[in-house]
Amino acid sequence: MKKVTIADVAQHAGVSKSTVSQYLNQRFDYMGEQTKARIEEAIAALEYSPNIVARSLKQKSTTTIGVIVANILHVFSTHVIRAIEDVCNEHNFHVIICNADDQPEKEKKYIEMLRAKQVDGIIAVPTGGNVALYQDLVKKNFPIVFMDRLIHGVEIDTVLLDNEKASFLAVEALVKQGYSQIAMISPFLDPNITPREERINGYKKALEQHQIPLEERYIVPSAISEMQESIGRMMQLPNPPNAIIAVNDRVLKQVLTYVKNQQMRIPEEIAVIGIDDVPYADIFSPSLTTVAQPAFKMGEKAANLLFEKMQNKERSNQAQIYRFEPELIARESC
Known part of the structure; x- marks a missing residue:
């Protein structure tokens, strides 16, 4: 026809x-x-x-952006994606979601795929393993915004949490309730994964400010698959912690699973605080004290920054870092 x-x-x-x-x-x-x-x-x-292709060629726009997240299983990722999609919908733009699994090779393939599809811009939670590729995008004035992580050597606007303050709020809440043997559980530390590094640093600074000696064995970096065993070894110490801070939502799940399996009572036997609010925090029994980051506002900020860049591709002299304030949500777990 x-x-x-x-x-x-x-x-x-x-x-x-x-x-x-x-x-x-x-x-x-x-x-x-x-x-x-x-x-x-x-x-x-x-x-x-x-004819969408013909219209895109004429307008020099596909009205599409790409979003690359490190791990779509994080509550933070889903909230950020939703906020970005809301902003894009207002601008009649489409969104392609990519999950890099914190693998530089996978991230590289996604960047190349998005560029081949001629997306108008990219919002990325970078792995840190493709610095040269990102530098090339900057050199070409391609619109891009980073979320959640700082990558040294790349001048790209970045939106992220004040991670040190998030840990400070958690430690402070525990100290006010009389806890002083405070542990922090985290996935393996990686200098390219800013939140983990900054939250550990914030934890150490908060202990120092409250004049609590640092017990290195209370800092437990571990693979998610081995985290419960790692927590178990820590709890076998002669003087085990009486409070745990989970560095993110996936770690919090592992901590709660360990506590349940050991039939420990929260907060009587172990206090728990999670950084990142989770949907089940207020219905868990006892309800969970968390330090929330404003993920929706952060996603909106990243999307609006990207649209500004797409409308004005003149590159500024220096990349900007936009820090958002965490909020302690006090409940019953400490």
Whole structure:
């Protein structure tokens, strides 16, 4: 069958091709309701489908952005994605979601795929393993924004939490309740994964400020798959901790599973605080004290920054870092 064109729609509606084009691009400023109705009827009658590729070439925009997250299983990732999608919907943009699993090779493939699809910009939680690739994007003035992580040697605007303050709030809440043997559980530390490094540093600084001696064995970095065993070894110390801070939501789940398996009572036998609020925090028994990061606001900020860059591709002289404030949500677990 012959492909229906804008000219066919225009002829059926009794208007010019430029009027149909204005309708398709939602430029209705000088278009009467009857004209819009005729065009709409013509599109439906002819089953017209716009040529998205041709329109993209003409407008030099695919009205699409890419979002690369480190691990889509994190509550933070899903909230950020939702916020970005909301902003993109307001701008009539589409979003391609990519999960890099913190693997530089996978991240590289996604960047290359998104560039091949000619997305207008990228928001990424970078692995840190593709510095040269990101530097090349910056050199070409390609619109890009980083989330959650600082990558040294790359001048890209970054949106992230004040991670040290998040740990400080957790330690302070425990100290106020009389706890002084405070542990912090984390996935393996990696200089490219900013939140882990900064939250551990914040924990150490908070202990020092409260004049609590640092017990190195209370800092437990471990693979998620081995975390419960690692916690168990720590709890076998001659003087085990009486409070645990989970560095993120996935760690919190492992801590709670260990506590349940050991039939320990929260907070009587062990106090627990998680950095990152989780959906089940207020319905868990006892309800969980958490340090929340404003993920929706952070996602909105990243998306708005990207749209500013896409509208004005002139690169600024220096990348900006946008830190967001954490919030302690006090409940019953400490």
